[in-house]
Amino acid sequence: MQRRRATATLCEERKNTAFARTKREAEGVPFLALGHDGAPSPPGVDLAEPDAPAPTGLEHLTPRQIEVLRLVARGMTNNEIAETLFLSRRTVHAHLRSIFHKLGVGHRSAATRYAIQHGLL
Numbered sequence: 001m002q003r004r005r006a007t008a009t010l011c012e013e014r015k016n017t018a019f020a021r022t023k024r025e026a027e028g029v030p031f032l033a034l035g036h037d038g039a040p041s042p043p044g045v046d047l048a049e050p051d052a053p054a055p056t057g058l059e060h061l062t063p064r065q066i067e068v069l070r071l072v073a074r075g076m077t078n079n080e081i082a083e084t085l086f087l088s089r090r091t092v093h094a095h096l097r098s099i100f101h102k103l104g105v106g107h108r109s110a111a112t113r114y115a116i117q118h119g120l121l
Contacts, residue, residue: 058118060102066120068095072108073115 058066064085071081078092085092096108105111115121 058120061099065095065099065102068092069099069111069115070120072096072099073112073121075112 058069061069067085068081071084076084078089078096081087082089082092087095096111099111100106103111103114105114
C-alpha cells in the first residue's frame with residue numbers, strides 16, 4: 001500500500017513539474033528543477049534532461065551510469081539513488097564499481113570531483 005502511495009505521489013510530482021516547465025517556458029522563464037521542499041534548485045544543480053548529450057570526457061559511460069554519477073555528485077546515498085531510479089541497491093553498487101573503474105577513481109568524492117569538472121552538475 002505504501003509503495004502504491006509513493007508511486008502515485010511520484011507520478012503527481014512529475015506531472016506537476018512537467019506542467020510547471022511547460023508554463024514557465026511558454027512565459028520565457030528558464031525552468032529550474034524543484035527540490036523536495038518545492039524550492040528551486042540553486043544554479044548548477046538543476047536536473048539534466050535524460051536525453052541530453054554526455055559532456056565531453058564521459059563518452060565511455062553509458063547513459064544510466066551518467067545518471068547514477070549525477071546523483072552521486074548531488075550527494076545521494078546508494079539507497080536514495082536506488083529509490084530514485086527504481087533499481088536495487090546491488091545494481092547501483094555495480095554501476096558505481098563500473099563508473100569508478102572507467103573514470104580511474106577509487107571513491108565517491110573523486111567521482112564527484114570528476115563529475116563537477118566535466119560539467120555534469
